Amino acid sequence: MALASAAVDRVLSAVDDASSEMVDFTSALIRIPTVNPPGEAYEDCARLIGDRLDACGFEVEYFAAEGRPEHTPEHPRLNVVGLHRGRALRPAVHLNGHFDVVPAGAGWTLDPFAGIVRNGRVYGRGACDMKAGIAAALYAAEAIRRAGVDLNGSIEISGTVDEESGGFAGMAWLAHHGRVSAARSDYVIIPEPLNVDRICVGHRGVYWFEVTTHGRIGHGSMPFLGVSAIEHMGVILERIRRDLMPALGSRTTAVPVVPDAARHATLNINGIMGGQLVDGLQSPCVADLCRAVFDRRFLIEEGFDAAKSEIQALLQRAAAETPSLRYDLRDLMVVHPVRTPEGSPLVSALERGVQAVLGRAATQVASPGTYDHKHVDRIAGIPNCVAYGPGVLDLAHQPDEWCGIDDLVNATKVLALSILELTETA
Numbered sequence: 001m002a003l004a005s006a007a008v009d010r011v012l013s014a015v016d017d018a019s020s021e022m023v024d025f026t027s028a029l030i031r032i033p034t035v036n037p038p039g040e041a042y043e044d045c046a047r048l049i050g051d052r053l054d055a056c057g058f059e060v061e062y063f064a065a066e067g068r069p070e071h072t073p074e075h076p077r078l079n080v081v082g083l084h085r086g087r088a089l090r091p092a093v094h095l096n097g098h099f100d101v102v103p104a105g106a107g108w109t110l111d112p113f114a115g116i117v118r119n120g121r122v123y124g125r126g127a128c129d130m131k132a133g134i135a136a137a138l139y140a141a142e143a144i145r146r147a148g149v150d151l152n153g154s155i156e157i158s159g160t161v162d163e164e165s166g167g168f169a170g171m172a173w174l175a176h177h178g179r180v181s182a183a184r185s186d187y188v189i190i191p192e193p194l195n196v197d198r199i200c201v202g203h204r205g206v207y208w209f210e211v212t213t214h215g216r217i218g219h220g221s222m223p224f225l226g227v228s229a230i231e232h233m234g235v236i237l238e239r240i241r242r243d244l245m246p247a248l249g250s251r252t253t254a255v256p257v258v259p260d261a262a263r264h265a266t267l268n269i270n271g272i273m274g275g276q277l278v279d280g281l282q283s284p285c286v287a288d289l290c291r292a293v294f295d296r297r298f299l300i301e302e303g304f305d306a307a308k309s310e311i312q313a314l315l316q317r318a319a320a321e322t323p324s325l326r327y328d329l330r331d332l333m334v335v336h337p338v339r340t341p342e343g344s345p346l347v348s349a350l351e352r353g354v355q356a357v358l359g360r361a362a363t364q365v366a367s368p369g370t371y372d373h374k375h376v377d378r379i380a381g382i383p384n385c386v387a388y389g390p391g392v393l394d395l396a397h398q399p400d401e402w403c404g405i406d407d408l409v410n411a412t413k414v415l416a417l418s419i420l421e422l423t424e425t426a
């Protein structure tokens with residue numbers, strides 16, 4: 001649908017006029033150290049976002065993640081959702097940002113929680129992932145209001161917790177409780193930092209599992225009288241290296257996962273422990289137990305059942321061919337892959353926005369990891385979900401994390417134009 005160009009121009013200049021407010025708001029969010037784990041200062045950050053939403057004319061509600069074990073008196077999990085009603089409630093665009101950040105870590109040359117603005121950039125932990133994205137969502141809506149444009153549909157903006165640790169008390173909680181659902185929203189945009197000209201249409205699947213091998217304890221001077229669980233884990237690891245890794249590397253998804261090397265199925269050995277703790281005093285014993293945790297990323301074309309069966313078959317073959325090899329396989333976590341439907345109007349609205357604002361074509365990508373898209377798709381039942389926001393993906397979780405102010409302004413414009421189109425504003 002063609003938008004009245006006068007309205008578009010007014011909205012774009014309202015974003016430009018709000019640029020220093022947006023930078024200040026991003027800095028203010030960074031100054032609240034919402035470090036996860038353990039989930040510090042969530043309440044302060046939710047209130048800051050809620051107060052700003054209120055000032056921008058949203059109806060604001062807070063949702064504590066009652067019933068979740070990580071929602072404790074010391075570290076309450078508080079989410080905030082604002083609704084801006086247009087002439088009708090639908091179509092409804094929901095913009096969601098997580099306000100938790102990973103720990104600062106080492107290697108910073110400036111204070112990670114000061115919200116420093118320098119050389120056209122906002123610095124700090126969470127600058128790109130994703131406090132700038134929250135500011136972009138909020139000011140996209142506010143620019144539309146300041147431009148005096150009446151929306152046909154509505155806008156919701158949420159600030160949620162714990163995305164970095166799975167999002168169970170955050171987006172998953174809101175989805176489970178019907179606060180984010182297909183009955184309320186048509187489109188969900190998550191302004192994660194995927195680069196300002198890239199639209200993220202999904203992610204691979206995740207299968208975390210633990211393998212335990214069991215041996216028999218014996219005297220270390222006569223290892224032939226025991227059975228080493230560590231050697232048996234070695235047999236399994238060797239089969240993974242020899243048989244499984246080449247097979248995984250040969251599979252390529254049609255989903256545009258970035259970087260290129262992540263377009264294949266992958267496996268990481270996350271941790272391993274066997275026998276006695278190496279830091280402690282040692283007594284001569286054959287290791288009777290060894291455990292390892294694996295992180296398998298599977299493709300939408302593979303599916304979870306096949307990914308798991310392949311592991312089961314590998315373990316069965318190893319056990320059949322190795323006398324006395326005994327093992328257990330335990331699933332730790334499964335995240336199914338998601339993919340925004342081909343031809344989604346949400347993707348085309350953002351593509352047109354990127355073209356209009358940046359003067360170049362947008363690229364569709366998919367994430368090598370996962371983000372809250374999975375909860376939006378699988379629990380809330382809203383397939384029209386993407387990630388699009390300001391900031392450079394590679395800077396997320398790095399020391400001296402920053403977001404460019406030009407990115408922040410441009411992404412806000414793209415979001416504003418997309419909201420106008422998706423809410424069918426004439």
Ligand SMILES: [Zn+2]
Pocket residue numbers: 098129130163192193371
């Ligand atoms: Zn993030």
